[in-house]
Amino acid sequence: xxxxxxxxxxxxxxxxxxxxxxxxxxxxxxxxxxxxxxxxxxxxxxxxxxxxxxxxxxxxxxxxxxxxxxxxxxxxxxxxxxxxxxxxxxxxxxxxxxxxxxxxxxxxxxxxxxxxxxxxxxxxxxxxxxxxxxxxxxxxxxxxxxxxxxxxxxxxxxxxxxxxxxxxxxxxxxxxxxxxxxxxxxxxxxxxxxxxxxxxxxxxxxxxxxxxxxxxxxxxxxxxxxxxxxxxxxxxxxxxxxxxxxxxxxxxxxxxxxxxxxxxxxxxxxxxxxxxxxxxxxxxxxxxxxxxxxxxxxxxxxxxxxxxxxxxxxxxxxxxxxxxxxxxxxxxxxxxxxxxxxxxxxxxxxxxxxxxxxxxxxxxxxxxx
Numbered sequence: 559x560x561x562x563x564x565x566x567x568x569x570x571x572x573x574x575x576x577x578x579x580x581x582x583x584x585x586x587x588x589x590x591x592x593x594x595x596x597x598x599x600x601x602x603x604x605x606x607x608x609x610x611x612x613x614x615x616x617x618x619x620x621x622x623x624x625x626x627x628x629x630x631x632x633x634x635x636x637x638x639x640x641x642x643x644x645x646x647x648x649x650x651x652x653x654x655x656x657x658x659x660x661x662x663x664x665x666x667x668x669x670x671x672x673x674x675x676x677x678x679x680x681x682x683x684x685x686x687x688x689x690x691x692x693x694x695x696x697x698x699x700x701x702x703x704x705x706x707x708x709x710x711x712x713x714x715x716x717x718x719x720x721x722x723x724x725x726x727x728x729x730x731x732x733x734x735x736x737x738x739x740x741x742x743x744x745x746x747x748x749x750x751x752x753x754x755x756x757x758x759x760x761x762x763x764x765x766x767x768x769x770x771x772x773x774x775x776x777x778x779x780x781x782x783x784x785x786x787x788x789x790x791x792x793x794x795x796x797x798x799x800x801x802x803x804x805x806x807x808x809x810x811x812x813x814x815x816x817x818x819x820x821x822x823x824x825x826x827x828x829x830x831x832x833x834x835x836x837x838x839x840x841x842x843x844x845x846x847x848x849x850x851x852x853x854x855x856x857x858x859x860x861x862x863x864x865x866x867x868x869x870x871x872x873x874x875x876x877x878x879x880x881x882x883x884x885x886x887x888x889x890x891x892x893x894x895x896x897x898x899x900x901x902x903x904x905x906x907x908x909x910x911x912x913x914x915x916x917x918x919x920x921x922x923x924x925x926x927x
Contacts (some may be wrong), residue, residue: 571919574718582723601865602877603618604917607907608863616891623894624744630890632770636682638886639775640834642879643852645860646779646786647830648879651823652861653790654718655803656710658824661831663728664702666762669697671734673745673845682740688753696832702728703828707821716840725854733847746844761840776839779879782830799823803870860885861904863913884909 612669616625624630644661651658654872673690677683686694706724710717736743750753763774790796801809802816810816831850866873888905 568858590913601872602767602880604878604913605864605880608913609884611843612884616887620891620894625891625894628768628770632772633777634886634890636773637889638883639779641856641885642779642880642882643834644830644857645878645882646783646875647827648857649861649864649866649873649875650799651827652866653803653870653873654820654823655806656797656820656823657721658827659721659854660724660853661705661827662775662850662854663725664699664828664831665727665835666847667732668695668699668832669839669849670732670847671698672839673748674736674739676751677740677745677783677868686753688757692836699828699832700825703825704821707824711817711820712853713880721809736847743847744844748839757840761837781873783879790875792798800871856885863909
């Protein structure tokens with residue numbers, strides 16, 4: 559009986575090729591992408607390039623007016639920080655496929671909540687300390703975010719409509735309740751409340767670098783953007799956000815808790831509005847019922863300029879931050895050059911159109927590679 563001591567034909571065929579032979583052919587089913595293609599596919603590319611071009615434009619046009627200086631840089635970053643915080647949160651929500659037009663109203667409501675609660679009872683307030691008032695404003699803001707998200711999920715109506723309604727609801731409540739308690743629409747003297755010192759250190763500190771004052775809000779902005787970027791790119795929650803915005807039904811079929819994700823994102827935008835409201839109340843020693851008016855649209859524009867799709871499923875927190883930076887550079891550049899501020903709105907509309915066209919072109923080119 560003859561034994562077969564050699565390997566079966568299929569095993570022998572899998573042995574390494576002898577030296578000098580041609581390498582095995584690459585699997586044609588695996589598509590290789592170049593570094594340039596991966597770069598072009600990044601949503602924030604357009605905003606980064608745009609920010610560089612805007613800075614270069616004003617650096618040339620307003621060079622004699624000290625646009626290129628530490629003082630101007632500080633002014634730009636100080637302007638960009640509040641909008642940047644809001645834009646990062648809005649970017650997460652828009653990537654998740656939803657809108658929040660109520661963040662400006664939540665900002666005003668949270669700021670006035672803090673101020674009414676710390677205003678002495680003799681003036682119509684409640685006489686609370688700063689930190690109980692801040693925590694109460696935080697809880698109310700998160701509750702509003704939960705309400706917005708739950709209403710969108712329960713009614714299945716477009717979030718644009720729901721939050722447009724709550725924009726007016728909470729703006730009206732802010733004005734009506736503030737007048738009811740204090741008979742005013744502006745409240746100040748925050749610094750006279752107990753516990754103001756620690757809040758000042760956290761929300762209103764200024765850091766001087768080469769004679770220019772950089773507000774601590776910039777660090778809050780960087781921290782929020784870094785955390786959002788980490789969540790989007792490195793965590794399971796980030797995958798859920800992209801999935802919920804890209805195709806909610808398919809995401810549900812693979813186990814993504816789409817409803818909870820979206821409610822959480824609405825609470826995130828509400829938290830961002832609360833944070834900006836707190837920073838501004840401490841920094842400006844008071845609040846106004848109309849503070850935050852129009853910021854919801856500026857935040858959405860900054861997010862779109864940053865490369866986030868209006869349809870969801872694509873975008874980045876970094877891009878939204880650069881979108882906010884472009885806003886601030888234009889505002890500061892117009893002031894320095896002495897151009898009539900009325901032209902700012904025209905520029906914003908032009909930048910929005912150009913950014914959408916450019917971002918769409920870049921995505922198309924990346925898809926062809």
